[in-house]
Amino acid sequence: MKKCKYEHYIDDYLLDKxxxxxxxxxxxxxxxxxxxxxxxxxxxxxxxxxxxxxVLPTPGEACARHRPAPWWRxxxxxxxxxxxxxxx
Amino acid sequence: xxxxxxxxxxxxxxxxxxAVISFRVRKALGSSNPDWEDVVNEILTxxxxxxxxxxxxxxxxxxxxxxxxxxxxxxxxxxxxTRVLKHAPEPVPYPDPHDEMEHREKARQVEQVVAxxxxxxRDVLYLYYYRELSRDEVARALDISPRRVSERVNYALKLIxxxxxx
Numbered sequence: 001m002k003k004c005k006y007e008h009y010i011d012d013y014l015l016d017k018x019x020x021x022x023x024x025x026x027x028x029x030x031x032x033x034x035x036x037x038x039x040x041x042x043x044x045x046x047x048x049x050x051x052x053x054x055v056l057p058t059p060g061e062a063c064a065r066h067r068p069a070p071w072w073r074x075x076x077x078x079x080x081x082x083x084x085x086x087x088x
Numbered sequence: 089x090x091x092x093x094x095x096x097x098x099x100x101x102x103x104x105x106x107a108v109i110s111f112r113v114r115k116a117l118g119s120s121n122p123d124w125e126d127v128v129n130e131i132l133t134x135x136x137x138x139x140x141x142x143x144x145x146x147x148x149x150x151x152x153x154x155x156x157x158x159x160x161x162x163x164x165x166x167x168x169x170t171r172v173l174k175h176a177p178e179p180v181p182y183p184d185p186h187d188e189m190e191h192r193e194k195a196r197q198v199e200q201v202v203a204x205x206x207x208x209x210r211d212v213l214y215l216y217y218y219r220e221l222s223r224d225e226v227a228r229a230l231d232i233s234p235r236r237v238s239e240r241v242n243y244a245l246k247l248i249x250x251x252x253x254x
Contacts, residue, residue, distance in 0.1 A: 011241070015220055027112060027159070032151035037108050044111070045191075046248050047217055049198045056202060056214040 004033055010040045014047045097150045102135045105154050112155075116162045123165070131161050194252055201251045205244060212240040 009026040012018045018026060030037045049055055109131055113124050135157055138144045144153050202210060208230075215226045216237065227234040 011216075015217070017220070017222065028152065028155050031105070031108055031112075031155040031158075032149050037111070041107070041111060042249060043245065045194060046198060046245060046252070049195045050202075050213060050217040052195070055195070055199055056218050057210055 004036050006030075006033065006036050007039065010036065010043055011047075014040065014044055097139060097144070097146055099136045099139050101150055102132055102139070102154060105151065106132065108151075109154060109158050112158050113162060117165065127161060127165055131158050134161070197251045198248050201248045202244075205247070209240050209244045212237055213244050216241055 006026055006029045009018060009022065009029075013023065013026050030040060106128065110124070110128050113127050113131070114121075117124050117127065131154070135144075135154055138153075138157075202213065205213075211230060212226060215221045215229055216223070221229065223234045223237045226237045230237070
């Protein structure tokens with residue numbers, strides 16, 4: 001099925017992250033687009049559940065492992081990668 | 089006999105929009121607001137009256153017509169509420185026990201799927217939905233591309249939707 005060009009607004013709309021103009025535009029749109037409305041309606045409930053306390057693991061458990069390396073380590077890695085590719 | 093106006097919608101066609109109007113009203117007023125159902129009914133009644141009286145002749149689509157009525161009614165409601173109940177406490181709504189049970193069951197299913205997800209998907213969901221970071225911010229925090237963030241969010245949502253539909 002062809003994707004509606006407004007579909008990418010759904011998440012931001014549900015999370016109140018759209019700019020006022022975009023929000024109004026999307027609200028008018030989903031009144032005439034059953035596809036977007038059905039998708040948003042379904043997603044809305046899931047988002048509500050995911051935003052509840054305790055459903056998703058806390059930062060300590062989840063994100064600590066994924067904290068980006070310090071800038072100097074990333075720079076070093078990039079330099080190393082650059083040197084390796086120039087040797088090849 | 090004059091030919092019927094091809095554009096004029098049937099009065100009952102607005103009833104198909106109850107779900108969309110309800111969604112918009114609940115989003116604006118808050119789902120826990122006990123007045124939302126009354127506001128939706130007022131919007132539908134007003135729309136039917138406008139069609140009956142010929143005020144709405146079908147120049148725009150029914151959806152756009154209802155969107156306009158809904159938006160105006162929401163603004164009126166908020167103005168009215170701000171004026172009258174500026175400092176009054178909100179009444180506590182009584183949740184429908186059936187809806188409550190269904191929602192609890194769905195929440196349990198979502199939690200189950202989330203628990204089974206690989207950490208890289210859970211982390212994206214956490215930062216994006218719970219911490220409400222933007223896609224770019226999530227990408228920076230996890231040192232991945234914004235496109236990868238979208239892929240992970242979409243993948244996790246698909247799994248959750250599949251589990252709920254079962």
